[in-house]
Amino acid sequence: MKILVTVKRVPDPEQKVKIKDNALDLSGMNFVVNPFDEYAVEAALRLTEKAGTTERLGEVVVLGVGPKDMTQQIRSCLAMGADRAILIEGNDDDLDSEQVARVVTAVYEQEKPDLVLMGKQTVDGDNNQVPQLVAGYLKLPQATFACSLDLAADQKSLLAAREIDGGTENKRVPLPAVASVDLRIVLPQSVKNNVTDASHAYPEGPRYASLKGIMKAKRKPLEQKSAADLGIKDLAPRVQPGPGDEARRATPAPSRYQSGVCGRANAEAHRRSEGLLGLTPNVNAFTVPAPRSAHERGDKHGQRSIGRGAQRR
Amino acid sequence: MRNELDFLQVEDMIGDEERMIRDSVRAFVKEQALPTLVEHYRRGTFPRSLIQPMAELGLFGPTLADYGGAGVSELAYGLIMQELERGDSGLRSFCSVQSSLVIYPIHRFGSEQQRQRWLPSLIAGEAVGCFGLTEPDFGSNPAGMRTRARRVADGYVLDGTKRWITNGSIADVAVVFARNDEGEIQGFVVDTQTPGLTRREMSGKLSLRASATGELIFDECYLPDSALLPKGDGLKAALSCLNQARFGIAFGVVGAALACFDEALDYAKTRVQFGQPIAGFQLVQQELVESYNAIVQAQLLSLRLAELKGRGQASPVAISLAKRNNVAMALDVARRARDILGANGIVDDYGAMRHMCNLESVKTYEGTHNIHTLIVGQALTGIAAFSA
Ligand SMILES: Cc1cc2nc3c(=O)[nH]c(=O)nc-3n(C[C@H](O)[C@H](O)[C@H](O)COP(=O)(O)OP(=O)(O)OC[C@H]3O[C@@H](n4cnc5c(N)ncnc54)[C@H](O)[C@@H]3O)c2cc1C
Numbered sequence A: 001m002k003i004l005v006t007v008k009r010v011p012d013p014e015q016k017v018k019i020k021d022n023a024l025d026l027s028g029m030n031f032v033v034n035p036f037d038e039y040a041v042e043a044a045l046r047l048t049e050k051a052g053t054t055e056r057l058g059e060v061v062v063l064g065v066g067p068k069d070m071t072q073q074i075r076s077c078l079a080m081g082a083d084r085a086i087l088i089e090g091n092d093d094d095l096d097s098e099q100v101a102r103v104v105t106a107v108y109e110q111e112k113p114d115l116v117l118m119g120k121q122t123v124d125g126d127n128n129q130v131p132q133l134v135a136g137y138l139k140l141p142q143a144t145f146a147c148s149l150d151l152a153a154d155q156k157s158l159l160a161a162r163e164i165d166g167g168t169e170n171k172r173v174p175l176p177a178v179a180s181v182d183l184r185i186v187l188p189q190s191v192k193n194n195v196t197d198a199s200h201a202y203p204e205g206p207r208y209a210s211l212k213g214i215m216k217a218k219r220k221p222l223e224q225k226s227a228a229d230l231g232i233k234d235l236a237p238r239v240q241p242g243p244g245d246e247a248r249r250a251t252p253a254p255s256r257y258q259s260g261v262c263g264r265a266n267a268e269a270h271r272r273s274e275g276l277l278g279l280t281p282n283v284n285a286f287t288v289p290a291p292r293s294a295h296e297r298g299d300k301h302g303q304r305s306i307g308r309g310a311q312r313r
Numbered sequence B: 001m002r003n004e005l006d007f008l009q010v011e012d013m014i015g016d017e018e019r020m021i022r023d024s025v026r027a028f029v030k031e032q033a034l035p036t037l038v039e040h041y042r043r044g045t046f047p048r049s050l051i052q053p054m055a056e057l058g059l060f061g062p063t064l065a066d067y068g069g070a071g072v073s074e075l076a077y078g079l080i081m082q083e084l085e086r087g088d089s090g091l092r093s094f095c096s097v098q099s100s101l102v103i104y105p106i107h108r109f110g111s112e113q114q115r116q117r118w119l120p121s122l123i124a125g126e127a128v129g130c131f132g133l134t135e136p137d138f139g140s141n142p143a144g145m146r147t148r149a150r151r152v153a154d155g156y157v158l159d160g161t162k163r164w165i166t167n168g169s170i171a172d173v174a175v176v177f178a179r180n181d182e183g184e185i186q187g188f189v190v191d192t193q194t195p196g197l198t199r200r201e202m203s204g205k206l207s208l209r210a211s212a213t214g215e216l217i218f219d220e221c222y223l224p225d226s227a228l229l230p231k232g233d234g235l236k237a238a239l240s241c242l243n244q245a246r247f248g249i250a251f252g253v254v255g256a257a258l259a260c261f262d263e264a265l266d267y268a269k270t271r272v273q274f275g276q277p278i279a280g281f282q283l284v285q286q287e288l289v290e291s292y293n294a295i296v297q298a299q300l301l302s303l304r305l306a307e308l309k310g311r312g313q314a315s316p317v318a319i320s321l322a323k324r325n326n327v328a329m330a331l332d333v334a335r336r337a338r339d340i341l342g343a344n345g346i347v348d349d350y351g352a353m354r355h356m357c358n359l360e361s362v363k364t365y366e367g368t369h370n371i372h373t374l375i376v377g378q379a380l381t382g383i384a385a386f387s388a
Helices: A035-047 A068-080 A097-111 A130-138 A211-217 A264-276 B016-043 B048-057 B074-087 B089-109 B112-123 B235-270 B282-310 B316-340 B342-346 B352-364 B369-381
Strands: A002-007 A009-011 A031-033 A059-066 A084-089 A115-119 A142-151 A157-164 A167-174 A177-181 A222-225 B129-132 B148-152 B155-166 B173-179 B185-191 B197-201 B213-224
Touching: A002 A035, A002 A068, A002 A097, A031 A035, A031 A068, A035 A059, A035 A068, A035 A115, A035 A142, A035 A177, A059 A068, A059 A097, A068 A084, A068 A211, A068 A222, A068 B016, A084 A097, A097 A115, A097 A130, A115 A130, A130 A142, A130 A177, A142 A167, A157 A177, A167 A177, A211 B016, B016 B048, B016 B074, B016 B089, B048 B089, B074 B089, B074 B235, B074 B282, B089 B112, B089 B129, B089 B155, B089 B173, B089 B185, B089 B235, B089 B352, B129 B155, B129 B213, B148 B173, B155 B173, B155 B185, B173 B213, B173 B235, B185 B213, B185 B235, B235 B282, B235 B316, B235 B352, B282 B316, B316 B342, B316 B352, B316 B369, B342 B352
Parallel strands: A002 A059, A002 A115, A059 A084, A084 A222, A115 A177, A142 A177, B129 B173
Antiparallel strands: A009 A031, A142 A157, A157 A167, B148 B155, B155 B213, B173 B185, B197 B213
């Protein structure tokens, strides 16, 4: 079992952002691994290990697209336990969904993993496009917004529960496939691989990098390549904002489900999981919240932060 | 400190690996440890449920490269202590004792048999250790200790009492110092199940409440020859352990100070009186600036000390200087923070008063502030002001 996990660096959601010339000023920003990508790394590790042992049942390859400094965030994924990494050099400002999807597609062709596991979106742009584009380009089955993953014993298919507006949808995809993960994938029993005991409960959230993991990470292979090495001409953005685009603000129409009453059990599960994660649910037990982006969730004192990494001191 | 407040870019003095270690411990403390800690502080108990997760992170004996240690740098060790004490001094004390006062002496002065018996389980968090030097009548002057180790056939018999022993009541193994028939001080590694050793948890503490503090009472306690710490030179060995722990304290208290400062700064910016945030008053700004100023100085002092220690050049005097300065600094910052928080400062929804009370113990243990003053004073003048 070989899993390719994509990772982007994003400005630390806990710091104040600076706006310059109508855009985010990224200079001097502190970067962290996109929280949803961190969840994808956690899910990939759970899929490829027998919990409670050091045995590895597969390989987790981390793929990042970003500037050279991004090795810091990639190393933190290696420190969590990923086996090796590939960094394709690119500019934070230039990366658009189309270009990143092309890169992931090209790396897929070289690596031929059994599964591409991605965060459902990055918390900077919140675009939520790359997993779907990659699946499209590769003509692979896709399971987006997965909140649970269950790998078949023969490792030929994956059963995913997907977060959809009305609740969850169960979907079995044959491998190879593309899956993107949502917040609840890091609950204690969200990932099953038919090797780890089915009753095993992981600590909630992405694992902390252990001291040994961190020491080992610097010796793990990290391949740095350019887009050209993959046969991609350049990484210039394909979509250019028109004049005034950045300044335009619009409030989306409320979703049909935003305050709709859904199945009670499901709503209850949703509420409970949010509570477990230490996040304040913004709805009562009988409504399902519209999907929120991670950076909108409060991170008050003593509560679990969803993204972690270098807060500077 | 938030990076936009890191005016001296202290962050640049820390390597990537050390930063990752610090951030991992910080996330653990904030997310998993702190909520539990506050509850235990209220009840006056040590949170044993945190021992296993800390062992899995690799926090016990982290500088050792054998017996299951991760082999991290001295700076990384210091930053681990900083992050633990950002949570609570009790948690940091537990780790200081386990790593610096138990794992370190067994590794450095112990026999191969003692190492095999205790190091893997101490590092894996399966065993807890404690360090018994202080006695009811001998604190600052441990050289006067009365606990006796009488020579008998094939071993020693210990008699005496050790008091104020961190982890004393919960430990599986104790590193204990006693006076032999020749009047010399010797170290022993004692299984706490040994007949003749009884233990008592000390109650009524108003400080370091989330830490177990106990008394070890030796009454005709027979120890085989193999319990002797063979390579240690008595009190010198004890002091070399304390050097390790004091180094960790110099870093640890910076964490406590940062927790208090961050809290006070946030509070001052949002608490409105007389129609404006109290942070807008000159007197409050002065408090904040004094705190900030002192923290940055302490950070630089401890970073320099870590550099020296990494090279094996941190002298006991340098470590005394740092322990003395940084603990006093942290206590002062905690008191200022407590004051800025007003009435809110006296409840445990906020950390300032808990840190402040904890730091009173930290000021006393591992050599009191006064004693470190005298150590530095002796080094400066060549005159010992504390020998009887
Ligand atoms: C919470 C806690 C945990 C502890 N954990 C441990 C442990 O794990 N292991 C262990 O062995 N010990 C431990 N100790 C004991 C600690 O190390 C002693 O309390 C410390 O050494 C001071 O000794 P004392 O309390 O007897 O004070 P004393 O030595 O009696 O000092 C009282 C006061 O007199 C001052 N003083 C003493 N002599 C002089 C002098 N010559 N000149 C000027 N002033 C002087 C001191 O600075 C202090 O202010 C712990 C203590 C506490 C509070």
